[in-house]
Amino acid sequence: MKRHPLRATAAALTGLVLAACGTSSSGGAPASSSTAAARGGSLFVLTTSSSVTLDPAKSQNLAITTLGLIYRRLTTWDIAPGRPPTVVPDLATDTGTASDGGRTWTYHLKDGLQYADGTPITAADVRYGVERSFAAELSGGLSYHKTLLAGGTAYKGPYTGQDLPAIETPDARTIVFHLATAYGDWPWIVSMPAFAPVPRAKDTSPTSYATHPAASGPYQVDSYHQGSALVLTRNPHWDARTDPVRTGGPDKITFQLGQDRSVVAQRLIADSGDDRSAFGASFVPPAQLAQVSRDAGAKQRLVTSDPGALAYLAINTRRPALADVRVRQAIEYGVDKHAYQVASGGELAGGLATTLITPGIPGRVAYDLYPEEPSGDVAKARQLLAAAGTPALSLSLLVDSESNSAAQAQAIQQALQRVGITVTIRQLDDEAWTAAATGAAGDYDLTLSSWQPDFPSANGNLQPLFATSEIGGGGYNLARYSRPEVDALIARATGETDHAAAQALWAQADRRILQDAPVVPLIYTRNSFLHGSKVADFFVAGFPAYPDYLRVSLRR
Amino acid sequence: MSGTARRAATARRAARARTAARRVASAALTLLVVSALTYAVFYLLPADPAQLSCGKPCTPERLQQAREFMALDRSVPRQYLDFLSGLVSGRSFGTGPAAVRCPAPCLGYSFRLDRPVVDLMADRLPVTVSIALGAAVLWLLLGVGAGVAAAVRPRTLLDRGVMTLAVAGVSTPTYLLGLLGILLFGFTVHVLPVSGYVPLTEDPAAWAQHLVLPWCVLAAVFAAVYARLTRGQLLEVLQEDHIRAARARGLRERRVVGIHGLRNVLLPVVSVLGPDLGGLLGGAVITEHVFSLPGLGSLLLDAVGSVDLPLVVGITLLSAFLIIVANAVVDLCYGLLDPRVSG
Numbered sequence: 001m002k003r004h005p006l007r008a009t010a011a012a013l014t015g016l017v018l019a020a021c022g023t024s025s026s027g028g029a030p031a032s033s034s035t036a037a038a039r040g041g042s043l044f045v046l047t048t049s050s051s052v053t054l055d056p057a058k059s060q061n062l063a064i065t066t067l068g069l070i071y072r073r074l075t076t077w078d079i080a081p082g083r084p085p086t087v088v089p090d091l092a093t094d095t096g097t098a099s100d101g102g103r104t105w106t107y108h109l110k111d112g113l114q115y116a117d118g119t120p121i122t123a124a125d126v127r128y129g130v131e132r133s134f135a136a137e138l139s140g141g142l143s144y145h146k147t148l149l150a151g152g153t154a155y156k157g158p159y160t161g162q163d164l165p166a167i168e169t170p171d172a173r174t175i176v177f178h179l180a181t182a183y184g185d186w187p188w189i190v191s192m193p194a195f196a197p198v199p200r201a202k203d204t205s206p207t208s209y210a211t212h213p214a215a216s217g218p219y220q221v222d223s224y225h226q227g228s229a230l231v232l233t234r235n236p237h238w239d240a241r242t243d244p245v246r247t248g249g250p251d252k253i254t255f256q257l258g259q260d261r262s263v264v265a266q267r268l269i270a271d272s273g274d275d276r277s278a279f280g281a282s283f284v285p286p287a288q289l290a291q292v293s294r295d296a297g298a299k300q301r302l303v304t305s306d307p308g309a310l311a312y313l314a315i316n317t318r319r320p321a322l323a324d325v326r327v328r329q330a331i332e333y334g335v336d337k338h339a340y341q342v343a344s345g346g347e348l349a350g351g352l353a354t355t356l357i358t359p360g361i362p363g364r365v366a367y368d369l370y371p372e373e374p375s376g377d378v379a380k381a382r383q384l385l386a387a388a389g390t391p392a393l394s395l396s397l398l399v400d401s402e403s404n405s406a407a408q409a410q411a412i413q414q415a416l417q418r419v420g421i422t423v424t425i426r427q428l429d430d431e432a433w434t435a436a437a438t439g440a441a442g443d444y445d446l447t448l449s450s451w452q453p454d455f456p457s458a459n460g461n462l463q464p465l466f467a468t469s470e471i472g473g474g475g476y477n478l479a480r481y482s483r484p485e486v487d488a489l490i491a492r493a494t495g496e497t498d499h500a501a502a503q504a505l506w507a508q509a510d511r512r513i514l515q516d517a518p519v520v521p522l523i524y525t526r527n528s529f530l531h532g533s534k535v536a537d538f539f540v541a542g543f544p545a546y547p548d549y550l551r552v553s554l555r556r
Numbered sequence: 557m558s559g560t561a562r563r564a565a566t567a568r569r570a571a572r573a574r575t576a577a578r579r580v581a582s583a584a585l586t587l588l589v590v591s592a593l594t595y596a597v598f599y600l601l602p603a604d605p606a607q608l609s610c611g612k613p614c615t616p617e618r619l620q621q622a623r624e625f626m627a628l629d630r631s632v633p634r635q636y637l638d639f640l641s642g643l644v645s646g647r648s649f650g651t652g653p654a655a656v657r658c659p660a661p662c663l664g665y666s667f668r669l670d671r672p673v674v675d676l677m678a679d680r681l682p683v684t685v686s687i688a689l690g691a692a693v694l695w696l697l698l699g700v701g702a703g704v705a706a707a708v709r710p711r712t713l714l715d716r717g718v719m720t721l722a723v724a725g726v727s728t729p730t731y732l733l734g735l736l737g738i739l740l741f742g743f744t745v746h747v748l749p750v751s752g753y754v755p756l757t758e759d760p761a762a763w764a765q766h767l768v769l770p771w772c773v774l775a776a777v778f779a780a781v782y783a784r785l786t787r788g789q790l791l792e793v794l795q796e797d798h799i800r801a802a803r804a805r806g807l808r809e810r811r812v813v814g815i816h817g818l819r820n821v822l823l824p825v826v827s828v829l830g831p832d833l834g835g836l837l838g839g840a841v842i843t844e845h846v847f848s849l850p851g852l853g854s855l856l857l858d859a860v861g862s863v864d865l866p867l868v869v870g871i872t873l874l875s876a877f878l879i880i881v882a883n884a885v886v887d888l889c890y891g892l893l894d895p896r897v898s899g
Contacts, residue, residue: 050850050858051669060612136625137654139618140668143611146618153617159654206654207670226669227680227850227858228753256752258858259848263738263751270743431603431863454612464613474607474614 041554043250043535044278046267050258051226054210057133058140059193060454064548065281068246069232069253071196072216074107074126074175075187077456078245079548081306081541084362085456087187088244091121091197091216095187102182102497103150107190109173114237115199116215123175125197125214127167131158133194137206142192142454150180159206182495184502188455218248230255249537249553250277261285268530269298277554279531279538279547289348289528301531306542307351307359307524309452310461311344313412314437314478314519319445321395326388328517329370331446334381336415338374340522343407350523356465356510357458359524360542363503364458369514381419393421395445400433404448412448440472442480449478450525456543458506463490466513479518486513583880590876594869595636603863609667625650626667639664639869663873664866666859673870677852683753684851687843688836690767691774692829699779700818700825703786708813710791718783725780733776734846737769751848770847774840778832785828789821819893826889834882838875 045066052066053059061067063077076090087095092107099106113121132138134146135157146152150166168176179186189195197216203209213221218240219232232253240248256278265288267275284292284302292298313335315328322328337352344350354368372380385391395416399409406427413423423446428436437447453460464470468487470477486509493505514521527545531538537553540546606622607614623629627638627649638647642662649656649665658665664673706718742750748769754762793799794817802812841853848854852871859867 050854055670135654136621137650137656139622139625140609140611143613143615143618146611147613147615153615156621157654159652207656210670225679225850226671226676227854256848258845258850258854259751260846262735263846263848266735266739266743267750272743272746431601435603473616474610474619 038553038556039249039251041250041534042252042254042274042277043552043554044274044532045253045255045281045549046259046264046275046278047255047257047281048259048261048264049281052224052230052255052257053140054213054221054224054230055138055206056129056141056193056196056198056213057135057138058210060140060142061193062454062544062546063191064245064544064550065546066230066255066549067193067196068217068550069219070213070215070217070221071193072113072243073192073195074190075195076191076245079541079544081539084360085541085543086362087191090191090243090245091126092190096190098184098186098497100178102184102186102495103179105177105179105186105190107175107177109175110242112239113216113242114239115197116220116235116237118237119199120172121197121216122172123169124172125199126175126195127164127169128158128200128203129196129198130167130194131155131164132198132203132206133157134164135159135206141194143194144189144192144454145194148179148181148183148186148189150178152180158200182497184493184495184497184499185455185457185459188457191455218243218246219253222252227258229257246550247537247553249551255281262288265291265530268301268532269295271297271301271533276532276534279535279552280529281547282529284528284530288530292530297533298530301533301535302528303531303538303540303547304348304528305526305540305545307526308542308545309450309525310353310356310358311340311350311448311450311522311525312353312519313522314447314449315517316442316445316447316478316480317482317516317518318442318480321390321393322445324388324390325516326384327390327393330381330384330388330419331416331421332370332517332520333372333377333384334416334419334421335412335520335522336375336418337520337522339411339415340408341374343405343411344523344525348526348528350525353521353524355521356513356519357461357506358452358543361453361456361458361461362499363506365507365510367511369511370517376415376418378418385420391420395421395423397423397425398433398436398444398447399425399427400430400437400448401427402430403433403450408448412446437478438472438474438476442472447478449476451476452544458503458510459490459494462506462509462513463494466490466509466518481513481516481518483513483516486516579884583877583884586880587873587876591639591869591873592636594872595632595639598863598865598868599632601863605667605863605865608863663870666864666867668862668864669867673866676855676867677870677874680850680852680855682755683849684837684840684844684853686753686756686763686767687770687774687840687849687851688833690764690771691778691836691840692833694771694775695778695782696825696829698775699782700786700821702779702783703821704790704813704818706783706787707790707794708809715787719787722780722783725776726784728777730773730777730842731846733773734769734843737773738846741769753849753851766847766849770840770843770849773846774836774843781828782825785824786821789824790817793817793820822893823890826886826893830882830886830889831879834879835875837878837882838871 056071059067064079072090074092075087075095078086078088089095091109091113093110096105096107109123115121133141134155155164166178199214202214215235218235218238220235222231222233224230234251261282262285264280265284268280292302315322315331352374357364397409397412409425413425416423451465464476466477466481467490468482471480489509493502493509496502496505529540529547534555536555537551538547606619606626606628610619610622644660646660647658647662658672666673666676702718706715709715738750741748749766752766754766756763799812799816802816841857844851844853845857856871
């Protein structure tokens with residue numbers, strides 16, 4: 001799961017005058033898809049990142065972005081606008097067979113899978129890829145499997161001479177995972193980068209493996225210069241017939257690294273030369289978004305996602321002044337979500353939020369526990385505060401200055417002032433905010449944050465933000481919310497292998513948590529991206545609210 | 557040579573050696589203080605490098621594992637001593653066949669980028685040197701030239717025009733100037749590339765083509781300072797007695813200004829140029845960022861943003877070293893420009 005940047009990249013969306021840009025394309029529809037798309041050509045990806053973590057063990061890449069072009073995993077994501085994402089088989093023949101009540105998962109590899117050098121991909125390679133992700137030398141990647149696999153907590157990787165007994169490979173095409181507890185979302189977990197195959201013989205030095213990694217996807221690394229460019233060329237042994245999601249359109253893909261966000265937007269608006277075959281990997285900055293709205297050509301090439309990540313106000317339930325649920329409910333009614341939306345940039349910045357499970361996540365049930373006018377219900381809030389015996393309150397609002405604009409914080413401050421709550425804004429830079437909000441002390445009353453899961457399951461929406469285990473210690477339970485009943489519900493839903501049953505439990509948990517009002521859902525954020533005129537099959541869904549690199553191609 | 561002359565020469569050599577030794581010791585002490593201060597500043601920050609390298613989600617066990625591997629589980633003074641000993645003997649992180657080795661002189665190891673800091677800086681230095689030297693040549697020509705032109709015609713339209721431009725140059729943020737340059741020459745006139753770098757050894761013409769805009773942007777900012785400095789100094793010098801004497805001897809005005817005037821002006825210009833160039837060689841942060849040039853400046857920006865402490869310390873030390881070297885070169889130039897200084 002990731003704390004979805006309103007705090008980092010999406011900070012660009014804050015402060016937009018988006019109402020003026022309401023004519024931009026998409027909203028999630030495949031506005032840029034084209035039947036004229038063809039194989040071939042050179043695609044350019046313009047990114048503000050100056051480096052790419054090419055080692056699958058260290059990567060936190062989404063399944064549909066950069067590393068998805070180079071590495072296949074046991075499963076992957078099938079994303080399309082307008083419908084929930086689904087997990088589909090990638091190297092494996094299916095998304096996994098559960099046994100032992102969801103504690104054991106078995107996969108079989110497809111026939112004829114090969115690396116770029118023509119050697120076959122085996123189950124042992126997948127096992128080795130997972131095992132090496134446990135090594136301290138290769139920490140930093142998505143690590144859900146490290147606690148889920150039986151014995152994973154103590155395992156230190158294959159370089160110590162030890163294997164992980166929780167993974168078995170009875171033959172070259174079969175791999176079996178034994179989990180510490182039942183986990184219904186395991187098919188999503190094996191879509192993560194660490195589940196890409198790594199041949200042991202090629203891993204002579206763990207820190208340099210990524211300079212010439214064994215490619216299993218449609219592309220292989222041709223060259224990589226940190227700070228300048230990553231160039232991918234075709235993997236001659238990738239077989240499209242075995243791959244359900246990658247189209248392998250362009251012959252060559254060049255990532256131009258370390259680009260300035262404003263310059264990228266200007267290049268894509270100008271749409272000349274190679275930039276016609278390029279797209280921006282970062283959100284379009286506010287100034288350029290306004291510029292795009294005045295440029296008919298560029299407006300055609302602007303793609304805005306469906307509403308995705310949840311922006312929310314966390315209420316620290318451990319503070320004495322906020323211990324009474326009526327006070328927290330008063331804040332639910334007092335907050336002016338519409339003012340927050342305007343401060344964030346209007347409709348294009350996101351739609352008003354009422355649930356914790358975000359749109360686009362399977363199993364989401366729409367509801368509104370605190371129905372009100374978008375600008376809040378001042379009378380109801382005052383009534384609740386009076387009932388709680390605290391008609392006047394003074395609270396601190398912790399704000400990450402890199403993720404949230406002053407206008408967003410002031411929208412909260414002014415709304416709560418109406419109901420008799422005086423809010424003092426404390427702005428911190430990103431690192432300081434992270435330390436203060438996720439550390440043990442919890443010295444704040446309110447804080448603004450946003451969240452998008454690392455994989456499209458309600459589990460990713462709820463467990464990291466509301467499980468007792470996620471309080472402090474770097475966890476993102478910013479409301480410091482702890483209720484055994486909810487923890488038990490989360491545990492039940494996590495262990496449920498029947499998707500429909502699990503989704504019903506998550507929907508139940510969503511509503512139950514909001515009854516305690518630990519957070520105020522504000523908006524479901526949207527992201528906007530620009531591409532050149534020769535780029536086709538470019539779309540951005542609600543989850544994840546990023547372009548699907550695996551299907552992008554170039555027009556003839 | 558007489559015995560007295562030999563003794564005098566020996567004494568001068570010994571004096572020079574003592575001066576050189578003092579300078580080297582002073583430079584080493586400065587670098588030590590800079591490294592200690594950089595360490596101290598970063599340890600005051602709330603960010604935990606191990607937490608940032610721990611992965612998601614990060615359990616307490618994995619966090620401890622990351623701390624031990626990165627040698628962050630030791631006390632801060634011990635970590636600093638490890639850093640100093642790594643300069644001499646190199647360092648290893650982890651044990652066994654997968655241990656990460658950082659050979660001497662080890663200025664640290666970037667776990668984020670999986671490379672020794674020295675290697676990362678060596679990759680980026682040629683880009684920054686290309687930017688800094690080219691820009692310096694340009695701003696010296698423009699700045700000194702404009703300053704002289706303004707000084708020899710004080711209070712004329714030319715003088716006022718030059719000084720107005722200088723004020724504008726000093727006041728304009730580099731980032732804005734860079735973006736304006738890109739908009740004008742990249743997107744409107746379409747004559748120059750707007751980003752990227754081509755190594756000199758690969759294609760000299762493309763190298764220059766990609767650097768023209770960054771050179772011009774930096775030169776516009778720095779030339780303004782040099783124009784004001786040159787004008788002010790030259791106006792003063794041109795009032796001095798030896799200039800009046802030179803004019804009285806019938807020397808042509810061009811010679812008076814070019815030889816007698818400018819020589820005196822060059823001393824302050826060189827003394828400013830040293831630190832300017834040294835600082836720029838440590839990374840032209842904003843210019844490199846705007847033009848997507850993979851130099852030390854963009855590496856530093858990236859390192860600060862990702863709390864890559866070893867990289868930040870390494871680049872800071874290199875910048876300090878370059879400024880010290882630049883100042884030493886300035887001292888040498890003083891001797892050449894004004895024999896009284898070396899005498």
